Amino acid sequence: MFDYTPVPQDQIRQFDEEGYLVVRNVLDEASIATLLEASDRLIASDIQTSRQSNPTGLYDGFRNSIALDDAYIPLMTHPKILPLVIHLLGSNLQLMTSHLIYKYPNPPGTPEHHRAPGWHRDYLQAMMALGHYSIPRIELKCAYYFTDLSQPKSGNTMVVPGSNQATAPLAVPEDGDPDGAIEPLLNPGDCLLFENRTWHAGAVNLSDHIRKGIMVGFGYRWVMPMDFRRQDPAFVEKLSPLERFLVGEQYDDVVNFQPDGGANPLADWCRAHGVPTARHFGPGNTVAEIY
Secondary structure (H helix, E strand, O other), rough: OOOOOOOOOOHHHHHHHOOOEOOOOOHHHHHHHHHHHHHHHHHHOOOOOOOOOOOOOOOOEEOOOOHHHHHHHHHHOOOOOHHHHHHHHHEEEEEEEEEEEEEOOOOOOOOOOOOOOOOOOOOOOHHHHHHHOOOOOOOOHHHHHHOOEOOEEEOOOEOOOEEOHHHOOOOOOOOOOOOEEOOOEEEOOEEEEOOOOEEEEEEEOOOOEEEEEEEEEEEEOOOOOOOOOOHHHHHHHHHOHHHHHOOOOOOOOOOOOOOOOOOOHHHHHHHHHHOEEEEEOOHHEEEEEEE
16 A cells, blocks of 8 residues: 555645645655656657647647656655545545646746636536536646746746635636735645646746646546546556556456445555545535544
8 A cells, every 4th residue: 555644634724725735845856856857758759649738839748647657656646645635535536637747938028927728727527517606626636846936937837725615717807817816836846736626827937947747636436537538458557456446447356336436445544544534525615524
């Protein structure tokens, strides 16, 4: 399985109230170097599988990156992040996305209020089906950054604290940002977590370097992943049982109908460490924890 890192209650409270959280120093220097080497190699390649780039040349990356290089696999079970994800979503989880993103410097003269992508909520399919009033928390992203984003206007992911509780679209000025918008300042190895309902956008990159990072998203197992429908068997074969579970594979060989979803190693881990297996949200965003 994976180690347990205790999760401070103030982190959980901040995420519930504001829809985002910064966790510092998640990746050490050796891990960053390994991830940068793998990422640079992918970006420099002519691989088109799952590639997502921009015709302007200001944006390049890959979806389902975790299946393209083994360096990304440990991010699924990072001992500082996966326990936090379980506290925030519960244990009935799977991988939703692993999105490598390189955001290049904008040309001189680009307005400071330029946003790419613009302000939005994630998981558009659910937004289209449920709308702003009804959309629940069903997915969250863990954005690991490999480069220095400690100065403003470096292409950081901006967020609007508290917008996860908004029941209507935010007002976005043509030449500005929604009220309360912030640009978290991040160091290499920091991780920004935000949920699908949190309004966010890409800040302009007026620095002299590329913003490099990967967004690893988790959601409920009854929600369709964004990057894949079924992972390639050759990739699945090299994963651990827990990693296979997280990419949507069945954890046991029971073929009969299982209303609770069947065997779940994350739920077993929760019970071993006294962690709630689920979270039920109620009026006023109060939370009931289910053991």
